[in-house]
Amino acid sequence: MLVHEDAPFNAEPRPSSLAGSAITPLEHFYVRSHGPVPDADPHTWRLHVAGHVDQPLVLTREELLDGRFEEHEVVATLQCAGNRRADLIAVRDIPGEAPWGPGATGTATWRGVRLADVLAVAGVGPVVEHVAFVGVDRSEEATPPQRFGASIPLAKALAQEVLLAHAMNGEPLQPLHGAPLRVVVPGYIGARSVKWLERIELRSEPWDGYFQDTAYRLLATDESPGPGIGTALGEVNLNTAILLPEEGARITAGPVELRGYAFAGAGRGISRVEVSMDRGGTWVRAELLDDQGPWAWRFWRAELELASGEHELLTRAWDGAAATQPEHPETVWNPKGYANTSWARVHVHVDG
Amino acid sequence: MLVHEDAPFNAEPRPSSLAGSAITPLEHFYVRSHGPVPDADPHTWRLHVAGHVDQPLVLTREELLDGRFEEHEVVATLQCAGNRRADLIAVRDIPGEAPWGPGATGTATWRGVRLADVLAVAGVGPVVEHVAFVGVDRSEEATPPQRFGASIPLAKALAQEVLLAHAMNGEPLQPLHGAPLRVVVPGYIGARSVKWLERIELRSEPWDGYFQDTAYRLLATDESPGPGIGTALGEVNLNTAILLPEEGARITAGPVELRGYAFAGAGRGISRVEVSMDRGGTWVRAELLDDQGPWAWRFWRAELELASGEHELLTRAWDGAAATQPEHPETVWNPKGYANTSWARVHVHVDG
Numbered sequence: 001m002l003v004h005e006d007a008p009f010n011a012e013p014r015p016s017s018l019a020g021s022a023i024t025p026l027e028h029f030y031v032r033s034h035g036p037v038p039d040a041d042p043h044t045w046r047l048h049v050a051g052h053v054d055q056p057l058v059l060t061r062e063e064l065l066d067g068r069f070e071e072h073e074v075v076a077t078l079q080c081a082g083n084r085r086a087d088l089i090a091v092r093d094i095p096g097e098a099p100w101g102p103g104a105t106g107t108a109t110w111r112g113v114r115l116a117d118v119l120a121v122a123g124v125g126p127v128v129e130h131v132a133f134v135g136v137d138r139s140e141e142a143t144p145p146q147r148f149g150a151s152i153p154l155a156k157a158l159a160q161e162v163l164l165a166h167a168m169n170g171e172p173l174q175p176l177h178g179a180p181l182r183v184v185v186p187g188y189i190g191a192r193s194v195k196w197l198e199r200i201e202l203r204s205e206p207w208d209g210y211f212q213d214t215a216y217r218l219l220a221t222d223e224s225p226g227p228g229i230g231t232a233l234g235e236v237n238l239n240t241a242i243l244l245p246e247e248g249a250r251i252t253a254g255p256v257e258l259r260g261y262a263f264a265g266a267g268r269g270i271s272r273v274e275v276s277m278d279r280g281g282t283w284v285r286a287e288l289l290d291d292q293g294p295w296a297w298r299f300w301r302a303e304l305e306l307a308s309g310e311h312e313l314l315t316r317a318w319d320g321a322a323a324t325q326p327e328h329p330e331t332v333w334n335p336k337g338y339a340n341t342s343w344a345r346v347h348v349h350v351d352g
Numbered sequence: 353m354l355v356h357e358d359a360p361f362n363a364e365p366r367p368s369s370l371a372g373s374a375i376t377p378l379e380h381f382y383v384r385s386h387g388p389v390p391d392a393d394p395h396t397w398r399l400h401v402a403g404h405v406d407q408p409l410v411l412t413r414e415e416l417l418d419g420r421f422e423e424h425e426v427v428a429t430l431q432c433a434g435n436r437r438a439d440l441i442a443v444r445d446i447p448g449e450a451p452w453g454p455g456a457t458g459t460a461t462w463r464g465v466r467l468a469d470v471l472a473v474a475g476v477g478p479v480v481e482h483v484a485f486v487g488v489d490r491s492e493e494a495t496p497p498q499r500f501g502a503s504i505p506l507a508k509a510l511a512q513e514v515l516l517a518h519a520m521n522g523e524p525l526q527p528l529h530g531a532p533l534r535v536v537v538p539g540y541i542g543a544r545s546v547k548w549l550e551r552i553e554l555r556s557e558p559w560d561g562y563f564q565d566t567a568y569r570l571l572a573t574d575e576s577p578g579p580g581i582g583t584a585l586g587e588v589n590l591n592t593a594i595l596l597p598e599e600g601a602r603i604t605a606g607p608v609e610l611r612g613y614a615f616a617g618a619g620r621g622i623s624r625v626e627v628s629m630d631r632g633g634t635w636v637r638a639e640l641l642d643d644q645g646p647w648a649w650r651f652w653r654a655e656l657e658l659a660s661g662e663h664e665l666l667t668r669a670w671d672g673a674a675a676t677q678p679e680h681p682e683t684v685w686n687p688k689g690y691a692n693t694s695w696a697r698v699h700v701h702v703d704g
Contacts, residue, residue: 218674220624220637231623237675266618266673271583272572280683285572321618322570322691323589327679331632339674 001028004098008033008139009176012103019243019259022290022299023075024106026169031176032080032104034139034148034211038196042180047164051132051202054123061180065166069113074161076186076295077263078193080104081216081233084241084344085337087329094337102241102344105263107296110184112165115200116158124154124202131157132207133183133194142210150192150216151207152185152234161186161267161295164197186295187265189233191216206232219335236265237341238325240273240317247346253308258286260344262317263297269320270298276314277304280327280343286315308352316343353380356450360385360491361528364455371595371611374642374651375427376458378521383528384432384456386491386500386563390548394532399516403484403554406475413532417518421465426513428538428647429615430545432456433568433585436593436696437689439681446689454593454696457615459648462536464517467552468510476506476554483509484559485535485546494562502544502568503559504537504586513538513619513647516549538647539617541585543568558584571687588617589693590677592625592669599698605660610638612696614669615649621672622650628666629656632679632695638667660704668695 001011013028020028042061049057065071083104085097119131132151139148156162165184166173173179178195185192191211206212208227217230240262245251262270269291274283286302304313318324326332329342353363365380372380394413401409417423435456437449471483484503491500508514517536518525525531530547537544543563558564560579569582592614597603614622621643626635638654656665670676678684681694 218623218670220626221635231670231672231674233674235620235673237673268587271570274572283573318570318583320583321587321589322583322585323675323693324678324684326676327683331679332676341675 002101002103004100008035009037010098012100015102015241015243015246018103018106022107022292023169024108026171026174029106029108029177030080030104032190034141035137037175038136040136040180040196045180045198047181047197048199049118049122050199052125052128052204053202054125057118057122064113064164064181069117071111072114072163073109073111074163074184074186074295075107075109075292076161076184077105077107077297078184078190079236079263079265081189081191081338084239084340087342087345088333088337088340091329091333094335097337102243105297107292108168109170110163110165111167112163112184114160115162115164115183116160118164118200119157119202122202127204128154128202130154130203130206132201132203133197134199134201135194136196136198143214146209148194148211149207149209150194150212151203152188152192156185156188187235187267189216189236192234216338217336218338221334223335225336233338236263237339238264238317238319238323239341240315240325241344242313242315242346245346245348248348250349250351251306253306253350253352255303256306258302258304258313258315259299260315261297261299264317264319266319267294269294270317271320271322272318273298273300274316275302275304277306277311279312280314306348306350308350311348311350313346313348314343354453354455356452360387361389362450364452367454367593367595367598370455370458374459374644374648375521376460378523378526381458381460381529382432382456384542386493387489389527390488392488392532392548397532397550399533399549400551401470401474402551404477404480404556405554406477407473409470409474416465416516416533421469423463424466424515425461425463426515426536426538426647427459427461427644428513428536429457429459429649430536430542431588431615431617433541433543433690436591436692439694439697440685440689440692443681443685446687449689454595457649459644460520461522462515462517463519464515464536466512467514467516467535468512470516470552471509471554474554479556480506480554482506482555482558484553484555485549486551486553487546488548488550495566498561500546500563501559501561502546502564503555504540504544508537508540539587539619541568541588544586568690569688570690573686575687577688585690588615589691590616590669590671590675591693592667592677593696594665594667594698597698597700600700601698602701602703603658605658605702605704607655608658610654610656610665610667611651612667613649613651616669616671618671619646621646622669623672623674624670625650625652626668627654627656629658629663631664632666658700658702660702663700663702665698665700666695
């Protein structure tokens with residue numbers, strides 16, 4: 001893992017590690033933490049469902065998982081809003097933000113109960129428009145320091161793909177990934193899939209905590225972070241990455257295999273991936289690999305014939321509604337370095 | 353109106369006409385026809401609901417509109433998949449396709465009954481994944497000549513914004529716009545809002561007629577149209593246009609007002625519109641005007657200070673999920689000239 005920060009722990013796998021499997025092994029799954037990993041004892045831990053509900057709930061782990069709520073699985077990609085920020089920093093510095101490469105994302109099989117089923121028992125009040133999640137963890141990154149929190153629109157909260165997950169890739173959720181319970185919001189930026197979940201609050205307005213109100217918002221180039229400034233990030237936008245060859249690789253002239261992922265957070269699916277070796281003048285269609293459903297990235301492979309010299313390799317994706325990506329990181333640069341959806345690039349040196 | 357074709361009738365308003373009102377007057381609403389306007393007598397006309405249903409329906413106009421189904425209104429933008437094709441043709445010719453400008457779109461208040469309510473009476477069979485619509489009109493553009501038809505996914509068909517509309521802007525639907533009945537599929541390309549609707553068919557697969565299977569599909573640059581080739585167009589992708597000043601306008605140096613629209617077909621809404629006079633090097637934020645809801649375009653205005661000389665004015669939009677548009681028409685060019693979502697441009701001559 002490439003460790004961006006030890007405390008709190010923030011790390012991503014090397015691109016080549018990510019390329020090995022369309023379901024990301026736990027040891028290669030990125031970690032984005034905003035504070036120390038909390039020591040949440042599953043025996044004393046409780047899930048609170050509060051706010052505008054008919055009946056507030058306080059559930060033990062056993063009550064949540066004893067069969068009262070049906071268990072479901074979803075294959076979902078989580079992706080940090082700062083994924084591929086390094087390419088934005090190369091345009092202009094973004095002080096204080098980690099230079100994530102294309103590995104701040106991973107795909108797992110999540111298992112748990114549907115958030116919608118739990119909300120149905122609590123009873124959703126008529127004024128509810130947003131569902132907030134608050135973790136056990138306390139973050140000193142926030143102003144003022146506070147627990148990590150987020151919210152999503154009610155319509156998404158009621159969607160069948162949103163789980164309260166206790167298992168990841170067939171194993172009990174690890175503390176690093178949010179044990180005893182994490183909400184998984186497929187298609188949304190990772191920050192909304194709150195770890196160490198302790199409180200669900202049904203609200204008429206979005207969560208007013210720092211991580212919804214001030215952080216994780218797309219700012220215009222002339223804006224500074226502040227409560228309510230910019231656009232709160234939700235759905236991940238169409239993006240792609242080249243995982244092999246890696247940036248700066250030395251390879252031998254001849255046919256070269258490219259591998260990578262493409263992801264359409266909106267559940268639209270990927271209709272096409274293309275690669276280019278002439279800055280987008282011409283494109284070669286990549287082969288789309290296993291389809292793991294609408295909430296997972298799509299792996300792809302392509303082959304290019306490379307002569308000796310320096311090459312820039314490009315990729316872009318098209319989604320199921322025929323939308324495609326912006327071209328250059330310059331045009332999507334923003335003050336916090338989020339949502340880099342521009343064409344992905346790696347530079348390689350080819351020996352003759 | 354700028355008439356692209358007399359028979360079948362295809363016409364769009366001048367950009368300046370479109371700029372006058374965020375609800376498009378009927379006389380300025382674009383018309384895209386694939387055959388002669390049919391003479392559908394409302395007294396003998398019937399709506400058939402067939403395919404995988406529990407109970408096929410044959411409804412007269414009176415039965416559909418006598419109060420059995422609740423009436424609803426939605427403000428929705430319709431947009432032709434070929435809107436702004438002219439900018440793609442300027443890159444490379446697209447033989448046989450009309451050079452639509454930015455006026456192949458319009459916004460109306462539609463009134464009618466919900467498709468979902470009618471489908472509930474018919475009963476949706478368990479295998480149903482798509483809902484097809486077939487019109488009265490016969491098109492010689494199709495191979496072989498056939499009635500115009502289309503389909504949308506079941507989930508969209510059941511959404512509350514999809515209407516069987518009999519009125520537009522408070523007036524009975526005109527023959528040119530699909531009387532006696534038109535389905536209105538907000539957020540989808542106009543071709544899915546089938547006019548002169550006569551048959552609704554519930555299916556396990558998309559409609560297999562020419563206009564779903566071969567036309568209205570996004571092809572890769574090296575593909576040719578054919579059944580199942582390319583990506584069927586559905587949701588309109590984020591796009592924008594400058595309506596004032598018009599392309600080629602001569603204006604006087606000093607402050608110049610720009611007006612236009614931005615539209616996010618996915619119902620995500622518009623979070624920001626920007627204009628540039630230096631090819632995207634720097635951007636000025638536009639003022640967003642009346643919000644007419646998630647299914648309508650958003651009008652905007654901005655002011656730039658222009659010195660004498662030739663200027664290229666640019667605009668781009670960001671949607672509610674912080675996605676933005678590709679830069680150049682070159683990068684989104686496709687063989688049928690659909691879905692031009694690139695930054696919009698007008699060129700003006702400024703007198704000193």
